[in-house]
Amino acid sequence: MATPILEVEQLKKFFSVRNGWFGKMQTVHAVDDVSFSLQEGECFGLVGESGCGKSTLSRTLLKLYAPTTGTIRFNGQDLFSLNKRDARKNSKNIQMVFQDPFWSINPKMKIGAIIEEPLLTHMRLSFTEREHKVRELLEQVGLPADFAGRFPHQLSGGQRQRVGIARAIALDPRLVILDEPTSALDMSVQAQILNLLKDLQEKKNLTYLLVSHDLSVIKHMCSRLAVMYLGQIVEMGSTEEIFNDPLHPYTKLLLQSLPVIDETEFALTFYEGEMPKAVNPPPGCRFATRCPYHMDICQTEPQELREVRPGHWLRCQIGAANEIKM
Numbered sequence: 001m002a003t004p005i006l007e008v009e010q011l012k013k014f015f016s017v018r019n020g021w022f023g024k025m026q027t028v029h030a031v032d033d034v035s036f037s038l039q040e041g042e043c044f045g046l047v048g049e050s051g052c053g054k055s056t057l058s059r060t061l062l063k064l065y066a067p068t069t070g071t072i073r074f075n076g077q078d079l080f081s082l083n084k085r086d087a088r089k090n091s092k093n094i095q096m097v098f099q100d101p102f103w104s105i106n107p108k109m110k111i112g113a114i115i116e117e118p119l120l121t122h123m124r125l126s127f128t129e130r131e132h133k134v135r136e137l138l139e140q141v142g143l144p145a146d147f148a149g150r151f152p153h154q155l156s157g158g159q160r161q162r163v164g165i166a167r168a169i170a171l172d173p174r175l176v177i178l179d180e181p182t183s184a185l186d187m188s189v190q191a192q193i194l195n196l197l198k199d200l201q202e203k204k205n206l207t208y209l210l211v212s213h214d215l216s217v218i219k220h221m222c223s224r225l226a227v228m229y230l231g232q233i234v235e236m237g238s239t240e241e242i243f244n245d246p247l248h249p250y251t252k253l254l255l256q257s258l259p260v261i262d263e264t265e266f267a268l269t270f271y272e273g274e275m276p277k278a279v280n281p282p283p284g285c286r287f288a289t290r291c292p293y294h295m296d297i298c299q300t301e302p303q304e305l306r307e308v309r310p311g312h313w314l315r316c317q318i319g320a321a322n323e324i325k326m
């Protein structure tokens with residue numbers, strides 16, 4: 001198999017927070033021992049409930065956070081030990097599409113200027129070359145070139161997300177992190193944006209890390225996926241195998257919550273209790289407090305992520321023995 005474009009090994013990202021104004025310092029285990037790798041050109045899904053650590057993981061890949069421990073290698077190189085010049089060069093290679101691309105952008109900027117910004121920062125292009133590139137990018141995401149002169153508030157949600165995608169691909173990245181790219185959009189527009197992303201992936205041989213709480217989006221887009229729970233990957237493998245034969249009780253419950261009539265939406269309200277806090281997580285299996293199948297040993301014995309079938313990884317000894325019949 002070819003060398004992976006991205007290798008994440010035993011990554012941990014902890015935050016120190018004070019418990020209330022006068023309380024003691026506590027450690028939030030936002031990402032705790034996460035390992036996975038991506039092959040060039042694949043779309044890999046990361047799914048899990050709010051608070052499971054998806055955003056922290058994405059931000060660490062973008063180098064917005066430094067890992068507490070563990071390594072991230074991009075194209076064989078450790079992301080956090082690159083010299084300044086290589087780090088700058090490399091930053092072009094990993095880009096992100098946000099849920100709402102305009103939350104951090106000055107609303108007074110025109111669309112052309114928004115797309116042009118990364119070109120100004122990273123490339124030495126003349127005004128005409130930049131103008132040409134902006135026009136080309138708008139066309140690639142299915143927008144007329146004259147949209148360059150409009151303001152964000154003059155665009156629909158779907159059109160704004162197209163601009164967000166144009167900005168993300170402006171520097172010809174190799175890996176794009178898609179952070180809930182369609183969850184703010186209407187259902188019909190969601191499909192158009194997902195198809196555009198698929199199209200661009202094929203044309204540009206992009207690698208995607210698709211972060212979503214929506215299993216139907218993951219199923220539509222990804223060849224492999226990882227399910228996260230409380231900072232850890234609990235199951236990982238091919239989308240086909242996980243959808244047809246999930247082994248972790250949490251994955252099974254997630255999949256059961258997919259409505260049969262309308263496969264486009266699901267709610268994580270299918271079982272009792274909330275996800276425990278990432279502060280002082282339980283010592284054994286983190287899902288044991290909510291798992292309908294837990295045994296005494298699950299509460300105390302830490303679970304390792306093990307390859308139980310070729311390419312299928314699991315952090316659950318009961319599921320590994322395939323004893324769960326639901």
Ligand SMILES: Nc1ncnc2c1ncn2[C@@H]1O[C@H](COP(=O)(O)OP(=O)(O)OP(=O)(O)O)[C@@H](O)[C@H]1O
Binds near residue numbers: 016029051053
């Ligand atoms: N900067 C921070 N300081 C302290 N705790 C944080 C910080 N960022 C995230 N956390 C905590 O880390 C845990 C994981 O949060 P994270 O935002 O990564 O989860 P998520 O799965 O992306 O959730 P969501 O989908 O709601 O964004 C949560 O308990 C969160 O409160």
